Amino acid sequence: MDIETDLVVIGGGMAGxxxxxxxxxxxxxxVLLRKGHGATAQSSGAIDIIGYVPGATAxxxxxxxxxxxxxxxxxxxxxxxxxxxxxxxxxxxxxxVSRVHSSVQWLKDKSSxxxxxxxxxxxxxxxxxxxxxxxxxxxxxxxxxWNDTPPSHDSVILFAGLRGxxxxxxxxAVKAFMANRxxxxxxxxxxxxxxxxxxxxxxPFNLSQIEIAQFVDHDAGLSALANSIGGQxxxxxxxxxxxxxxxxxxxARENRRQLEEMTGATVFELTAFPPSVxxxxxxxxxxxxxxKADGRLLAGHEATEVRQAGDLVQVIAARxxxxxxxxxxxAVVLASGKFLAGGLVGDERGVRESLMGLPIVDSDLxxxxxxxxxRLTGVIPLSPEGHPLFGVGLAFDSSFxxxxxxxxxxAQNLFAAGSVLAGYNYAVEKSGLGVALATGFAAGAxxxxxxxxxx
Amino acid sequence: MSEEEAYRTVSATLEQERIIPFKTDELEVVRSAEKCVxxxxxxxxxxxxxxxxxxxxxxxxxxAVELSRSPPDFWSTADKVYLCTSCGTCREVCPxxxxxxxxxxxxxxxxxxxxxxxxxRGLRAVRETIAKYSLAFExxxxxxxxxxxxxxxxxxxxxxxxxxxxVKGAEVLFYPGCQAEERAQEVKxxxxxxxxxxxxxFTLLEEMSCCGLPSRxxxxxxxxxxxxxxxxxxxxxxxxxxxxxxxxxxTSNLSDMSVRDNWGVPVYHLIEFLAEExxxxxxxxxxxxxxxxxxxxxxxxxxxxxxxxxxxxxSDHVIAVLNLIPNVTVVPSGVADSCCGGGGMVGYHSRDVxxxxxxxxxxxxxxxxxxxxxxxxxxxxxxxxxxxxxTGSDIQVDDLAVFIAQRLPQER
Numbered sequence: 001m002d003i004e005t006d007l008v009v010i011g012g013g014m015a016g017x018x019x020x021x022x023x024x025x026x027x028x029x030x031v032l033l034r035k036g037h038g039a040t041a042q043s044s045g046a047i048d049i050i051g052y053v054p055g056a057t058a059x060x061x062x063x064x065x066x067x068x069x070x071x072x073x074x075x076x077x078x079x080x081x082x083x084x085x086x087x088x089x090x091x092x093x094x095x096x097v098s099r100v101h102s103s104v105q106w107l108k109d110k111s112s113x114x115x116x117x118x119x120x121x122x123x124x125x126x127x128x129x130x131x132x133x134x135x136x137x138x139x140x141x142x143x144x145x146w147n148d149t150p151p152s153h154d155s156v157i158l159f160a161g162l163r164g165x166x167x168x169x170x171x172x173a174v175k176a177f178m179a180n181r182x183x184x185x186x187x188x189x190x191x192x193x194x195x196x197x198x199x200x201x202x203x204p205f206n207l208s209q210i211e212i213a214q215f216v217d218h219d220a221g222l223s224a225l226a227n228s229i230g231g232q233x234x235x236x237x238x239x240x241x242x243x244x245x246x247x248x249x250x251x252a253r254e255n256r257r258q259l260e261e262m263t264g265a266t267v268f269e270l271t272a273f274p275p276s277v278x279x280x281x282x283x284x285x286x287x288x289x290x291x292k293a294d295g296r297l298l299a300g301h302e303a304t305e306v307r308q309a310g311d312l313v314q315v316i317a318a319r320x321x322x323x324x325x326x327x328x329x330x331a332v333v334l335a336s337g338k339f340l341a342g343g344l345v346g347d348e349r350g351v352r353e354s355l356m357g358l359p360i361v362d363s364d365l366x367x368x369x370x371x372x373x374x375r376l377t378g379v380i381p382l383s384p385e386g387h388p389l390f391g392v393g394l395a396f397d398s399s400f401x402x403x404x405x406x407x408x409x410x411a412q413n414l415f416a417a418g419s420v421l422a423g424y425n426y427a428v429e430k431s432g433l434g435v436a437l438a439t440g441f442a443a444g445a446x447x448x449x450x451x452x453x454x455x
Numbered sequence: 456m457s458e459e460e461a462y463r464t465v466s467a468t469l470e471q472e473r474i475i476p477f478k479t480d481e482l483e484v485v486r487s488a489e490k491c492v493x494x495x496x497x498x499x500x501x502x503x504x505x506x507x508x509x510x511x512x513x514x515x516x517x518x519a520v521e522l523s524r525s526p527p528d529f530w531s532t533a534d535k536v537y538l539c540t541s542c543g544t545c546r547e548v549c550p551x552x553x554x555x556x557x558x559x560x561x562x563x564x565x566x567x568x569x570x571x572x573x574x575x576r577g578l579r580a581v582r583e584t585i586a587k588y589s590l591a592f593e594x595x596x597x598x599x600x601x602x603x604x605x606x607x608x609x610x611x612x613x614x615x616x617x618x619x620x621x622v623k624g625a626e627v628l629f630y631p632g633c634q635a636e637e638r639a640q641e642v643k644x645x646x647x648x649x650x651x652x653x654x655x656x657f658t659l660l661e662e663m664s665c666c667g668l669p670s671r672x673x674x675x676x677x678x679x680x681x682x683x684x685x686x687x688x689x690x691x692x693x694x695x696x697x698x699x700x701x702x703x704x705x706t707s708n709l710s711d712m713s714v715r716d717n718w719g720v721p722v723y724h725l726i727e728f729l730a731e732e733x734x735x736x737x738x739x740x741x742x743x744x745x746x747x748x749x750x751x752x753x754x755x756x757x758x759x760x761x762x763x764x765x766x767x768x769x770s771d772h773v774i775a776v777l778n779l780i781p782n783v784t785v786v787p788s789g790v791a792d793s794c795c796g797g798g799g800m801v802g803y804h805s806r807d808v809x810x811x812x813x814x815x816x817x818x819x820x821x822x823x824x825x826x827x828x829x830x831x832x833x834x835x836x837x838x839x840x841x842x843x844x845x846t847g848s849d850i851q852v853d854d855l856a857v858f859i860a861q862r863l864p865q866e867r
Contacts, residue, residue, distance in 0.1 A: 002768075035552060036547065036548055036549050036550050036551070036552050037496055037548045037549070037550055038550055041496060041499075041548070042494065042496060042550070200508055201507075201508040201510050201511070203510055205510070206508075206509055206510040207508070207509070207510075208495075208498055208504070208508075208509045208514075210498055210499045210504070210505075211504060211505070211508045211509060214505050274494060274496075275494055275495055275496040275498075275499055277499070279499075280499045280500075296771070297767075298767050298768065299547055299767050300546075300547045300762075300763060300766070300767050301766070301767065302552070320765065320766035320767065320768070321543070321546075321707070321763070321764050321765060321766070322706075322707055322710040322711060322714070322764060322765045322766065323710075323765060323766035323768065325766070325768065340550050341550060342550070342551075
């Protein structure tokens, strides 16, 4: 045996890193296997808890209300499982809210001061503005996207693009931003756009967000950006400057503070499409939390086999590019993600859990059998109902054990968290990272309790 | 026309159309390129993109989606594809683990065959050296001078000389790699000393020859395969059961060759061999006896060929072994796993790019206030040492083998 440990976590996104950190903080030896980055690194870096109740077209102002509604409407939702003290009882919404709240508070505390530091509260959804000028409800955003005071009616907001950066068209963002403002809601008096000249290579073409962000982490880049923004602020009288998320990677928060000091305006980042710089910052800060808790992260290691004896999983085989290892572990958290990360695979034979071949169900807990993924999609590409395909995954109990068809755990020491779970459609609910956070938090704590119980 | 005839007709025109069919062992690489979803996550992590921007080096995504899919016009990619340091960061972060380093090698192999004139001049010079001597570095003209240089290096490192030996049927082949054989001789000597100290039944090659990695990176696939085959023959003749090397590139390349061509002999980096085969307990005892060197605050550089091409576990081994040594304190730099810029043969033709890549490491290394940097790879050691020196830093850079050997007892 190459490694012996208390807990192996399979998957290095939000769910896996949170589960691993929580268990490591509880005193466990934790080894986390990660084959590559998944949806967390690809995300906008904002953390959605719950934006829409399934089927609804109006967004939720308050995620707490959404959690209450979910626990009444969707008994199989992972959030609802948090509200059950044991199997077979109805979900207690107060318990759901309190457990989600604990996980949110934990994450805010742990990431505080890091490049992925978060702002926001469970009691209120934020309308985060995107590169398109549209907005979406989300719960926590990074400090560099946050405004303490939203634009008032006499303010001017400037959408600033960068010459050579094709990802952002500020003038069309202004149009969408103004067109999408609800009638009667307070907003800026005026929205204008400009193009800044800031280039790490000195060339005004073929730039990517990451290289500008890395450039801004250096003094030369920061002062170039400050001068450029400062000039436009003088010209337009802008109070707010919205930029793509390029304020830096490691030093983003400090850069923003300095920019605001130098330009006199409030400078904030818009949310961007995957894979964004804030997604990188989120991933980096989660990994830092895990390492700080003394977790051992084996990047580039793909779990290839989990061997089970009786009702316990015991050995996990993993493959690095040129080595294979075997790990004996007291417990396992499966946080291997969905289709992007490869936790689930869909092809002409149906949808499968890729590592152990665990049974797959849909959001209503109906086994999907061998249904091809196409059978699980609707005819309308974008609809409030979404596609059932994104709700499929593992069936699980209130302790987050994956379960067999009769509801019994697959193994006493196997837990699951994040998007490998069935029962929630993150794409339409806007709940992806929130479910990953809350279930990772719960599964990590449950695994720690299990390991301490048997020791 | 029968199917057989059609096949013959088409394959006869391949050369004329300048299409090189894929070898069986390349097919997996081709399929891997097909898995790319064009997300661009790799761009956030590529150290060359960070150093020179996407305009100079278009990055892994562009190689996967554009540059690798244009036969027979691979030549049009020559201004980009030689700037990859083959660090493997993109493969490690990719949601689908698209095998970028090998895709790059495959594209370079096709340019090498179709448009050798586009192979950077610096690489053609290395190729000539390899063709002439079967070594990546020009060997010493005078064997006596080589011995003198070795002795001077041993003296500087404060290590005793362990006689070279070639023993048929030995347990372990110690394979120093071209750099430790011809240039960084102290690394070879340190490893011999360490193996000898622990009573390992080891042998050297009768005549050193390259593992084939540089040729592979240049795109000279034929030479790479023939060097690997030649080495395999020597390994078979010696009848060894394990291969141990001090070079990160040799570790990953030989591990790959050993599996690809069924050598049946496992390959270890020295640090893996120490941690896994000698064991931390024996190491700890030895270090306790040998603790005569002064206090050292050291930071670490992890070579890409070990952590990303072989296994991340190796960096844990390095820390575990260093932590056993009395008077040695390890300080993390936070950039231990970022590329030194010297890989992928980039340093041989685009020194500016290689140095721009290593620049990212230098600040954080200096900020650790360490007085030593150790790296388990002679190439990384040389690249970082030169660049640290140029910034006026007085941090001493040591190959890990030398650092360890200096802390073992010399008399038993």
